[in-house]
Amino acid sequence: MLQSIQIKNYALIDELEIDFERGFSVITGETGAGKSIILGAIGLLLGQRADSRYIKQGASKCIIEGCFHIGKYEMESFFRENDLEYEEECILRRELQASGKSRAFINDTPASLTLMKELGELLIDVHSQHQNLLLNKEGFQLNILDIIARNEQELLRYKAEYELWKKYTARLKDLIAEAEKSRADQDFLLFQLEQLEQANLKENEQEELEREAEMLSHAEEIKAGLFRVENSLASDENGLLSLLKENLNILRGLQKVYSTADEFSGRMESVYIELKDIAREVSFAGERIEYNPVRLEEVSQRLDIIYTLQQKHRVEHVTDLLALQEEYRNRITSIASLDDQITETQELIDSQFKRVKEVAALLSERRQQAARKVEREIIERLALLGMPNVRFRVEFEDKKEPGLTGEDAVNFLFSANRSGEMQNISSVASGGEIARVMLSIKAMVAGAVKLPTIIFDEIDTGVSGEIASRMADIMCEMGENSNHQVISITHLPQIAGKGKTHYKVFKREDEEGTHSYICRLSYEQRVEELAHMLSGAVITQAAMNNAKELLQTR
Numbered sequence: 287m288l289q290s291i292q293i294k295n296y297a298l299i300d301e302l303e304i305d306f307e308r309g310f311s312v313i314t315g316e317t318g319a320g321k322s323i324i325l326g327a328i329g330l331l332l333g334q335r336a337d338s339r340y341i342k343q344g345a346s347k348c349i350i351e352g353c354f355h356i357g358k359y360e361m362e363s364f365f366r367e368n369d370l371e372y373e374e375e376c377i378l379r380r381e382l383q384a385s386g387k388s389r390a391f392i393n394d395t396p397a398s399l400t401l402m403k404e405l406g407e408l409l410i411d412v413h414s415q416h417q418n419l420l421l422n423k424e425g426f427q428l429n430i431l432d433i434i435a436r437n438e439q440e441l442l443r444y445k446a447e448y449e450l451w452k453k454y455t456a457r458l459k460d461l462i463a464e465a466e467k468s469r470a471d472q473d474f475l476l477f478q479l480e481q482l483e484q485a486n487l488k489e490n491e492q493e494e495l496e497r498e499a500e501m502l503s504h505a506e507e508i509k510a511g512l513f514r515v516e517n518s519l520a521s522d523e524n525g526l527l528s529l530l531k532e533n534l535n536i537l538r539g540l541q542k543v544y545s546t547a548d549e550f551s552g553r554m555e556s557v558y559i560e561l562k563d564i565a566r567e568v569s570f571a572g573e574r575i576e577y578n579p580v581r582l583e584e585v586s587q588r589l590d591i592i593y594t595l596q597q598k599h600r601v602e603h604v605t606d607l608l609a610l611q612e613e614y615r616n617r618i619t620s621i622a623s624l625d626d627q628i629t630e631t632q633e634l635i636d637s638q639f640k641r642v643k644e645v646a647a648l649l650s651e652r653r654q655q656a657a658r659k660v661e662r663e664i665i666e667r668l669a670l671l672g673m674p675n676v677r678f679r680v681e682f683e684d685k686k687e688p689g690l691t692g693e694d695a696v697n698f699l700f701s702a703n704r705s706g707e708m709q710n711i712s713s714v715a716s717g718g719e720i721a722r723v724m725l726s727i728k729a730m731v732a733g734a735v736k737l738p739t740i741i742f743d744e745i746d747t748g749v750s751g752e753i754a755s756r757m758a759d760i761m762c763e764m765g766e767n768s769n770h771q772v773i774s775i776t777h778l779p780q781i782a783g784k785g786k787t788h789y790k791v792f793k794r795e796d797e798e799g800t801h802s803y804i805c806r807l808s809y810e811q812r813v814e815e816l817a818h819m820l821s822g823a824v825i826t827q828a829a830m831n832n833a834k835e836l837l838q839t840r
Contacts (some may be wrong), residue, residue, distance in 0.1 A: 312775075779820050
């Protein structure tokens, strides 16, 4: 339940703090006094979008904080799943900067507006006049039946089965589209693959061919160069090997008389052996080098094939062409398997659709049972609210195809008279009748859900007198017997007099401007407020006596 709310620098409110009580409370005040401002502040706590225009002029920011007691409402799982600290007293806070920035906190932990809205929907239900329009919405009507039928688990199961069915259906659609596109591409893919396979490409082939082509193109130059190297090394006259051999013999002759010559000769012998080996390999290499125009033509043609494929497919390496070849092969294999995948997916869809239908049928059965209960209770409550001849029926139709909430389409039919034709409730019910229907629905739903606080914003529109008093009795019953805190913003003394606690919203003007306030009324103040509501600006003794009688009957 809402224990208290603090508002600072919001609209016409400088600073306001008010405590709320259990049971049925009422809020009254002149039109324009600021009741909607307080509702707007509560809306911010429930995650509604903020507008910096509502910051009081001259202030840098506004702060709205609400304290809720949630110990009896089994909300631990919500806090655990959202990594929030759970306490029996939960504090929601919104801060709105003049710059337009907004911050939200749950128990002093920064939170997103989405998370605050989710929590707010578990804490407070604000029923305003525009909500009466929901009576014509199929989703709202169906939700009423599901609440009364306690279909939470069944709906979770149905939605899981439904979403799996839709997933399979979407997959089939994608497979069919892919198959159509792939079949159109199949000839192209086969041509590309055949061309690549005919090329018989190999890893590292391009590099080897390029080296061979370079060598064949310069064969004569290479052969001449190698011959000159061999000749300079191994020539009998003035060849390096001959000169080294001669010098080596000189050093060996000096070894007996000059010990250092031994070291020189060893080193020179190593050089001689290495150069001799080089000369032999250069000779062999030169013998192998031949100008072969036939082979050069073969290599060039092979490279032309590779270069043409690379240019065509816009790649730079044979590795990329081999990867493309494998991709084309896989795509062609995939095309061949698409028909099998389509058949398998269609079988999954058919099987899953049966499960969807089974759970939808269970939901429908439970809703049909709940509908009979709703019809009885609505008629009983409306009879107490001055509509003894009312007729009310929940009409069911099957949807052409299962939807996210099942196969049921429902419509609330209504007639205020025994003889009148039953029609869609929003088409035939007056404002006062719709208000009574909505209150009856809220009272009925209140017993099926654990919602701490319900706020009725002028639900008494279009009613007065005894009917208003009976509506107040229902709200009293909701507040006292079902562990709900009920707050009604009203203009009717018959409802205001039934409140366990009475708050008044008023405004004052001074040199700095207009300011809104709210205060809790004492017994004497309540008598005066009710008398004022009964008789207007001039309070008569009769109005005072009537006000006291209203307070005595609560």
